[in-house]
Amino acid sequence: MTLLIQRLLDGLFNGSIYAALAVAIAISHRATGRVNLAQGEIGLFGGYLALAMASPAASFVAGAALFSNLPGHPFHLWISTLLAVIVAAVLAVALQRALMRDFDESTPQRALNRSIALLICVSAVISSQWGTRGRIFGELFPSGSNDFVSVFGARLRYTTIGAWVVVIIACGLVTLFLSKTKAGLSFRALTDNRASSVLVGIQPKKLMAIGWGISGALAALAASLAASMSLLDSSLMFRTLIYSLAAVTLGGFDSLRGAVIGGIIVAQAQTLIPGYLGLPTEMSIVAALIVLITVLVFRPWGLFGQRPVERV
Amino acid sequence: MSNQVLSCENVTASYGAIQALHGVNLEVNEGEIVVVLGANGAGKTTTLRAICNMVATEGTVMLNGRDISKADTADIVNAGVAHVPQGRGTFAALTVLENLEVGAYTRTDDEVQSDIEMWFEKYPVLGERRTQAAGSLSGGEQQMLAVARAAMSRPTMMLLDEPSLGLAPLIIEDLFQTFAQLNKEQGTSMLLVEQNANLALEIADRGYLLETGEITGSGSAEELRNDPAVQAAYLGA
Ligand SMILES: Nc1ncnc2c1ncn2[C@@H]1O[C@H](COP(=O)(O)OP(=O)(O)O)[C@@H](O)[C@H]1O
Ligand SMILES: [Mg+2]
Numbered sequence: 001m002t003l004l005i006q007r008l009l010d011g012l013f014n015g016s017i018y019a020a021l022a023v024a025i026a027i028s029h030r031a032t033g034r035v036n037l038a039q040g041e042i043g044l045f046g047g048y049l050a051l052a053m054a055s056p057a058a059s060f061v062a063g064a065a066l067f068s069n070l071p072g073h074p075f076h077l078w079i080s081t082l083l084a085v086i087v088a089a090v091l092a093v094a095l096q097r098a099l100m101r102d103f104d105e106s107t108p109q110r111a112l113n114r115s116i117a118l119l120i121c122v123s124a125v126i127s128s129q130w131g132t133r134g135r136i137f138g139e140l141f142p143s144g145s146n147d148f149v150s151v152f153g154a155r156l157r158y159t160t161i162g163a164w165v166v167v168i169i170a171c172g173l174v175t176l177f178l179s180k181t182k183a184g185l186s187f188r189a190l191t192d193n194r195a196s197s198v199l200v201g202i203q204p205k206k207l208m209a210i211g212w213g214i215s216g217a218l219a220a221l222a223a224s225l226a227a228s229m230s231l232l233d234s235s236l237m238f239r240t241l242i243y244s245l246a247a248v249t250l251g252g253f254d255s256l257r258g259a260v261i262g263g264i265i266v267a268q269a270q271t272l273i274p275g276y277l278g279l280p281t282e283m284s285i286v287a288a289l290i291v292l293i294t295v296l297v298f299r300p301w302g303l304f305g306q307r308p309v310e311r312v
Numbered sequence: 313m314s315n316q317v318l319s320c321e322n323v324t325a326s327y328g329a330i331q332a333l334h335g336v337n338l339e340v341n342e343g344e345i346v347v348v349l350g351a352n353g354a355g356k357t358t359t360l361r362a363i364c365n366m367v368a369t370e371g372t373v374m375l376n377g378r379d380i381s382k383a384d385t386a387d388i389v390n391a392g393v394a395h396v397p398q399g400r401g402t403f404a405a406l407t408v409l410e411n412l413e414v415g416a417y418t419r420t421d422d423e424v425q426s427d428i429e430m431w432f433e434k435y436p437v438l439g440e441r442r443t444q445a446a447g448s449l450s451g452g453e454q455q456m457l458a459v460a461r462a463a464m465s466r467p468t469m470m471l472l473d474e475p476s477l478g479l480a481p482l483i484i485e486d487l488f489q490t491f492a493q494l495n496k497e498q499g500t501s502m503l504l505v506e507q508n509a510n511l512a513l514e515i516a517d518r519g520y521l522l523e524t525g526e527i528t529g530s531g532s533a534e535e536l537r538n539d540p541a542v543q544a545a546y547l548g549a
Contacts, residue, residue, distance in 0.1 A: 182417075189403050189414045196401040199364070200465065201389035201418040 005154040011271035012156075012264070013229060014243070016163040019263030020222035021237075021244035022251065023171055024215035026259040029248070030191040031211020032100070034111045038118035039219050040237030040244070042095070045122055046088030046220025047227050047236070048130050051137055053080035077138045077228075085220045092216025096209045127234050134231030140166075140224065163225045170221055171260060174214060178256075183210065191254060242285065243270065246292040252305020261304065266291060315342040316374070317469050317501045318363070318393075323371035325355075325362040332358040333525045335371065340469065340501050345491065347512040348505040349536070349546050350522035356505035357398050359522065360471045363503075364388050364395050375469065390418050394467035398474050400458040404447030408438050411446050411457055415464030424464070431460040434490070452483040459487065463494060469501050470494070476508040484508065488515050509546035513537050 021040060028036045054077045075083065099114055141147075141162035148155040178184040189197045190207050198204065222244075223237050230236070247266045251258025266288050273287035274280065295303065319339040325332050332355050340346045350356045362369040364385050373381045380388050389395070403411050412431060416424045432439030435456045441449065446457055455475055462470060472491070476484040492515045494500050505522075506512040513519060513533045521529035521542065529539070536542050 185406075185410060185414055186417060188406060188410075192403040192405045193401060195366075196397065196403060197414075198366075198385045199389060199395045199397065199401065200414055200461070201386045202414075203384075203386045 002153040005152050007271050007275050008268060009151065009154055009156045009160065011268040013160040013163055013267075014270060015264040015267035016160070016167045017222050017226045017229075017240055017263075018244045018247045018267050019260040020167045020170065020218050020225065021240055022247035022259035022263045023174065023256050024218035024222065025244060025248045026251070026253055026256055027174065027218070028211045028215040029253045031187065031208045032111070033194070034115070035245070035253075036118075036212070036215065037112070037115045037241070038095075038122055039215060040223075040241035041119050041122035041126070042088060042092050042216050043219025043221070043223040044234070044237040045091065045126055046084045046216070047137070047223030047232055048126060049087055050077070050081040050084035050220070050224050051135060051227070051232055053083060054138060077140060081140065081221075081224045084224065085217045088220035089213040089217040092219075093209045093213040096212035100208070100212075101205055123234065123238075130234070132234045134233035137224070137227035137232045140228040143229075159229055163229075166221065166225065167260075170218060171256065174218075174256065177214075183207070187211070239285075243267070243288050246288045248302075249292055250295050250303055252302025255302065255304040258302055258304025262302070316340070317342050317344075317376060318503065319372075319374045320359070320363065321372040321374070323359075323362050323369055323373060325358050325367045325369045327367065331525065332367075333362060333369075336362075336522070336525070336527055338503075338520050338527060338530075340503050343495070343499050343501055344518065345495050345502045345504060345516045347509075347516040347519040347533070348503065348522050349507070349509050349512070349519060349542070350505065351507065351545070353524075354522045355525040356522060357473055358525075360395060360397075360473050360503070360505060363471060364393065389465065392465075392468035393471065394462035394465050394469070395471040396458050396462045396473060396475060398477065400451075400454045402446040402449075402454050402457050402461065405445055407443050408446055408449070408457060409442040411461050412464050415461035418465050427464060427466075431463070435460065452479050452487075455479060455483075455487060456490075459490060463498075463500070466498070467500060469503070472502060472504045474506055474508075475504070476506060476511065484511060488512075491515055507546065509536075509542065 021043065025035060025039050028039065053075045095118065099118060100111065141159045143157065143159045147158040178188055186197065186202045187207050187210070189200070190202055190204055194204065222240065226236055226240060243266050244263065247262035248259050250265055251262030269287045269291045270284040273290065274284045317340050320336050323333055323336045336359055338348070348356055348359060358367060361367040363373055365383060365388060366385055369381065371381065372379060375388070375391055375393065378391065380391065403414065406414065409428065412428045413424070416427070432442065437453055438457060438460065446454065449457060459475065475487055488511045491502060491504070495502055504512055504516065513536055516533045518532050519530065519536045520527050531539065
């Protein structure tokens, strides 16, 4: 029993990362009608920026001297993470405007190709700039051996709680934007009916860039959280992307709540299925795929997505 | 001569290799309701889509003296055109209230809320269901919502694509009353495309006949009503 609870709690941390990236994928999908496969890499770039700004040797990169009189004085890890999240958002907007803006509804294949090309480019930039070996990112939350609360004899680590608090705040902000602002309303209108939104004067190109910006920020947050738990390495977000794609497919591409719940389910499947079947942890990706295929067979529009209506 | 709000000069439109309009000429003057009568497939929808630059077009479309043939659709809406598309085009997942709010997307004045209340008074069903998803409304209610949403932008020119399609006669009458009222009270010019000639000619000032992508006739509402060819084709006489 304790073992089961422990496995569930362990899965919860990864769940927060997958949820954050899954929401990022869902938001940019809602804006553009396309999956951005470079989503994880854009976030990873943000993660490296955060580390660079927090490291003494590289702090000049971010102009830390502006905020501090000491040359080479690093930012606190939290501040550099927040700055990196903002930079990633701006970068994502710039990439969208530069590379994706000329796509209309009739060119899905080209948009997909270009997001794959972008994934490869960003990945190459990261590898050449920071190398491929893992780097210690630092702790965003206390993660010593005693930093946990006990839940029925199992350990719920502060890191897990902290990661969820951050992800919930971030998703809460996105939800507020969508439900309380004029831009958010037009964003939902665009998702609902692209043809009609143009007819009320909405400019899809603007919202597509905003969508990419929000997802760039979320992806950078996901990368920083993931890195703070393990190491920052060049393949970190590629693995995460696969699980998060499974999560959005599960939750439905247009549902933010679905993306979060999908993230939790995939993470639990990833720890529980290999754990109970006695598979090596490297096989956990198979577990995610099993869940994914099962859902695709029975509910191809996802657990929370809108079932497409056949109009007559 | 009265002020011209909208004109199409020799407008052609095509879907890929298929040409749907072969040089359409029409005009709408300030405060007029103009109807375009045409059978299924005549090119009524395409004409309205061409005005909003939603289909590949050639020729000249003028709005209040400005050439909008090459302008973006969103830009044209900003310039005062509201388009109620065939099949309503409401935002099914948004609430009734949100549909009206988003209809005022181009507006920056502070009378949006009072306009919304005005529509809820005019159509109490919409008011009662303000927090419900538009997709849950009946066909007639959705058409009312579509018209109200279009009017929320305070357009100078309204394009109405077969608003009577699939609605019960009483509801159609109510709807056409609204058009006449909007036209009278707010001076909104209207281009109405219809197969239902009876009611359309009742509220219209003038009309055109559209057949296979070409204008084949025109006249005052009175003239068209008395035209034997129109009676045979559209009035079931
Ligand atoms: N998306 C489209 N692709 C190809 N042909 C189309 C398309 N839409 C309409 N058409 C053709 O253009 C012509 C005019 O159509 P339309 O403007 O919809 O007529 P109406 O609204 O008068 O019924 C028809 O022959 C129709 O088949
Ligand atoms: Mg039509």
